[in-house]
Amino acid sequence: MVHLLWLFMLCLLCDGLTYKGVLGLACNWGLQATHPLPPNIVVKLMKDNGFDKVKLFEADPGALNALGNSGIEVMVGIPNDFLASLASSVTFAESWVQQNVSYYISNHGVDIRHVAVGNEPFLKTYNGTFLQTTFPALQNIQAALIKAGLGQQVKVTIPLNADVYQSDSGLPSGGNFRSDIHDLMISIVKFLDNNGAPLTVNIYPFISLYSDPNFPVEYAFFNTTSTQIVDGTITYTNVFEANYDTLISALDKNGYSSMPVIVGEVGWPTDGDSHANIANAKRFNQGLLDRIIEGQGTPKRSTPPDIYLFGLIDEDQKSIQPGNFERHWGIFYYDGSIKYSLDLGNGTALVGAKGVKYLSRQWCIMSPEASILDPSLVNSINYACTYADCTSLGYGSSCSMLDARNNISYAFNMYYQTMDQRQGACSFSNLSVITNVDPSQDTCRFEVMIDLGSTPSPSSARRKQNSMVALILVALLLVICNVY
Numbered sequence: 001m002v003h004l005l006w007l008f009m010l011c012l013l014c015d016g017l018t019y020k021g022v023l024g025l026a027c028n029w030g031l032q033a034t035h036p037l038p039p040n041i042v043v044k045l046m047k048d049n050g051f052d053k054v055k056l057f058e059a060d061p062g063a064l065n066a067l068g069n070s071g072i073e074v075m076v077g078i079p080n081d082f083l084a085s086l087a088s089s090v091t092f093a094e095s096w097v098q099q100n101v102s103y104y105i106s107n108h109g110v111d112i113r114h115v116a117v118g119n120e121p122f123l124k125t126y127n128g129t130f131l132q133t134t135f136p137a138l139q140n141i142q143a144a145l146i147k148a149g150l151g152q153q154v155k156v157t158i159p160l161n162a163d164v165y166q167s168d169s170g171l172p173s174g175g176n177f178r179s180d181i182h183d184l185m186i187s188i189v190k191f192l193d194n195n196g197a198p199l200t201v202n203i204y205p206f207i208s209l210y211s212d213p214n215f216p217v218e219y220a221f222f223n224t225t226s227t228q229i230v231d232g233t234i235t236y237t238n239v240f241e242a243n244y245d246t247l248i249s250a251l252d253k254n255g256y257s258s259m260p261v262i263v264g265e266v267g268w269p270t271d272g273d274s275h276a277n278i279a280n281a282k283r284f285n286q287g288l289l290d291r292i293i294e295g296q297g298t299p300k301r302s303t304p305p306d307i308y309l310f311g312l313i314d315e316d317q318k319s320i321q322p323g324n325f326e327r328h329w330g331i332f333y334y335d336g337s338i339k340y341s342l343d344l345g346n347g348t349a350l351v352g353a354k355g356v357k358y359l360s361r362q363w364c365i366m367s368p369e370a371s372i373l374d375p376s377l378v379n380s381i382n383y384a385c386t387y388a389d390c391t392s393l394g395y396g397s398s399c400s401m402l403d404a405r406n407n408i409s410y411a412f413n414m415y416y417q418t419m420d421q422r423q424g425a426c427s428f429s430n431l432s433v434i435t436n437v438d439p440s441q442d443t444c445r446f447e448v449m450i451d452l453g454s455t456p457s458p459s460s461a462r463r464k465q466n467s468m469v470a471l472i473l474v475a476l477l478l479v480i481c482n483v484y
Contacts, residue, residue, distance in 0.1 A: 024052060024053070024292070024306075025049070025050050025051045025052065025053070025289075025292065025309070025344070026051065026052070026053035026054065026055070026306055026307060026308040026309065027046065027051050027053075027054055027055070027308060027309045027310075027311065027312045028054070028055045028057070028264075028265055028308050028309065028310045028311040028312060029042060029046075029054050029055070029056055029063065029311070029312050029313070030057055030311050030312075030313070030315045030318070030329075031056075031057070031058070031060055031063065031315070032315040032316075032317040032318045033313070033314070033315045033316055033317055033334060034316055034317055034389075034418050034449075035316075035334060035335075035418075035449045035450040035452055036450075037313060037334075037335065037336050037353060037356065037450065039060075039062040039063050039065065039066035039067075040066045041336065041353050041354070041355055041356060042063070042066065042312070042313070042336070042353070043066045043067055043070050043072065044353070044354065044355075045312070045332070045336050045351075045352075045353045045354075046072060046312070047070065047071070047072070048351040048354075049344060049350055049351055050344055050345075050348070051072065051312075052071065052072055052073060053072065053073045053074075053075070053113075053306065053308065054067070054072055054073070054074055054075070054308075054312075055074075055075040055077065055114075055116065055159075055264060055265075055308050056074065056075065056076050056077055057077040057079065057116075057119060058076075058077055058078070058079055059076050059077075059078075059099075059100035059101075059104075064076070064100075064104045064108065064110050065104075065108055067108075067110050067111075068104070068108035068109045068110050069108070069109040070111075071111070072111065073111050073113045074110055074111055074112045074113065074114075075112075075113065075114035075115070075116050075157075075264075075308075076100060076101065076112055076114070076115055076116065077115075077116040077119060077159070078096070078115065078116065078117050078118060078137075078141070079118075079119065080118050080119060080121055080129075080130055082096070082137070083117070083118050083121065083130050083133040083134055083137045084133045084137075086117070086133075086136075086137035086140050086141060087132070087133035087134075087135075087136035087137040087140065088133075088136075089140070090140045090143055090144065092140075093137070093140035093141050093143065093144040094143075094144040094147060094148070096141070096144070097115075097141065097144040097145055097147075097148050097150070098144075098148065101115060101145070101148070101150065101154060102148045102150065105150070105153075105154075112153075112154055113153070113154060113155065114154065114155050114156070114157055114197075114198075115141055115145070115154060115155075115156050115157070116157055116158065116159050116200065116264070117134065117137050117138045117141050117156055117157070117158050118130060118134050118137065118158055118159070119159050120159060120160060120161040120202060121134045121158065121160075122134070122160060122161070122163075122164050122178075122181055122184075123161050123163065124163055131181065131184065134158060134188075135184065135187060135188055135191070138156055138158060138188065138191065139191065141156055142156050142191075142195055142197075151195075155195070155196065155197040155198065156192070156195065156197050157192065157197055157198050157199065157200045157262065157264075158188065158199075158200060159200040159201075159202055159264040159265070160199070160200060160201050160202065161201075161202055162201055162202060162203050162204070162243055162246075162247070163178070164177060164178055164181060164185060164201075165177050165178060165185075165246055165247050165250045166178055166246075167246050167249070171229065171231040172231050172234075172236065172242050172243075172245035172246045172248075172249055172300070173231050173232060173234075173245075173249055174246075174249065175245070175246035175247060175248070175249030175250040175253070176249070176250045176253055176254075177250050177254070186254055189251070189254070189256050189259060190256075192259070193256060193259055198259075198260040198261060198262045199247075199251075199259055199260070199261050199262070200261070200262040200263075200264040201244075201247055201261060201262075201263060201264065202263070202264050202265035202266070202310075203240055203243050203244060203263055203265070203266050204265070204266065204267075205220040205221075205238070205239045205240055205243075205266075205268075205284070206220065206267075206268050206269060206275065206276070206284070206325075207322075208220060208239055208243075209275055210273060210275060210323060210325070217275075219237075219238060219239050220238070220239055220284070221238065221280075221283055221284055221287060222238050222240070222284070222287030222288065222290070222291065223287055223290075224237060224238070225237050229242060234299045234300075236299070240266070240288075241298045241299065244261075244263070244298050244300075244301075244305075245298050245299060245300040245301070247261065248261070248298070248300040248301055249300065252300075260305075261301075261305045262305055262306045262307075262308070263305050263306070263307040263308065264308050265308060265310035265311075266288065266307060266308070266309065266310060267281075267284075267285060267288075267309050267310035267311060267329050267331075268280055268281040268284040268285055268329075269281065269325040269326075269328040269329045270328050270329075270330075270339055270340075270398075271324075271325065271327075271328035271391065271392050271397050271398045272320075272323060272324030272325035272326070272327065272328050272391045272392070272394060272397055273323060273324065273325045273394075273396055273397070274395070274396025275396075276325040276328060276396075276397075277398070277443075278339060278340050278443070281331075281339070281340065282340040282341070282342065285309065285331060285342060286342055286343065288307070288309070289342060289343070289344065289345075290343075291304070291307075292304065292307055293344075293345045309331065310329050311329040311330050311331075312330055312331065312332060313330040313332050313333070313334060313336060314327060314328055314329070314330040314332070314333055314334045315327055315329075315330070315334075316334060316389040316418075317389075320391060324391035324394045324397065325391075327389060327391055328391070328392075331350070332350075332352070332353065333445075334447075334449075334450070335353065335356050335358070335450055336352055336353020336356060337352050337353065338350050338351075338352045356450060357450065357451040358448050358449070358450060358451055359417065359420060359421045359448055359449050359450070359451050360421060360448075361436065361438070361448055362421065362434050362435065362436050362448075363409075363413045363416070363417075363434070363435050363436075363437075363438065363439055363446050363448070364409075364412045364413045364415070364416035364417075364425070364426035364432050364433075364434055364435075365409035365412060365413060365432065365433060365434075365435055365439055366405050366406075366408045366409045366412060366431060366432060366433075367430070367431055367432055367433040368433075370430070370431040370432070372404055372405060372408075374429070374431060376428075376429040376431065377408070377431060379429075380412075380428040380429055380431055380432075381408060381411050383415070383428075384411040384412055384414065384415035384428070385411050385414070385415075387415055387418060387419070388411070388414035388415040388417070388418040388419075389414055389418070390410070390411050390414055392410070392444065392445075393407055393410055393411070398443040398444050398445070399443070399444035401441075401442065401443075401444070402441065402444060406439065406441065406444075408431075409439055409446075410444065410446060412426065412428055412431075412432050413439070413446050413447070414447070416434075417447050417448060417449040418449065420449065420451075420452065421449075
């Protein structure tokens, strides 16, 4: 009797320590940041918020080591740059699997469940670059997994953009694979089906809204009936369900009605565009989470897919070629702090990252004595925004309401923080000064970066991307200051 009482008390104690929100949350963990959170802090952040599945875009050693024995299922990605080598050599595929899958499963207890071969390789904007290499790379990785004895434990997949399918009728029931890649897609789907592997698709209602000025805004969100599409006996009230069911129709039409599907990426950014803001991101992601919590499927598939939220944390090194919003997809800021509240189920709220170390609470701003018409100002701003992320200054973004002086201060500070507040990083031709007073305003955050203990070295690719933002910013400031 005493033993039973102790067992009962132990169960109560364990229950009290268990995460109380919804189980089965999945997220994307991107690593393209100048000041990334330490991997152990990120893993703790995921566990504290009930994420038990994560997708990595590359086999990063730090991330994989931290995920060891964490109880989190992992999908590890292979960048598109590897596809040609993987396609041409099964030996290379075997080496990749040994180094990035077998090693971490055996030596670190990482629960790797999927290998994502490439990332949206059939995007129309790639102009067919990866059409000849993706499927052979997939086949070679599958063969390598089988040779390593992991064919049952680890499944291959290819995260595909939703543009691989379409509907000539504009209705989900008319869905089929894109005509130029139809045969290739059927070969891939058949191969995945034969190996018990899922098809992965990325769905972005925000991109639909961003790309089409005539797109009905409400149709991008959940729990609204203001915009409807009637497809036979089915009425669609949001683009997520319509898009997903277009894929299901494509699979049904080609004889794969039971093909398992994963939604590899879906989310909403908080900055970098007029539609990318805190209110819209909270509305969309809460609606998405509510669907996951309720186990809600779509009209064509009542069983919900695994859905990987994009993304966990902001990444200030991401390419901005699609748009400035690309660096602001996280439900958390770069440092793991909470952007907005979300109900994760049973009234459980988001929990921010713990144990983050920051640089000193000081900021680099435009000197009060400096003139807005100083001739060296343009080059200083251009330099700052070439090496640092100034996307929050764009039209409709979180810092777009700043006046000219504060715009300049924001640019100076982002460079200063990106360079780890090192000596001389706040020297812009005597135009700048260091302050201990936080210059943040309203929605505009003047950041203090994470303390990495070393000075970052911006990549040439990021410098090229940032220089585009810098030129736009300089032009805007020149207009504001009437210098033209």
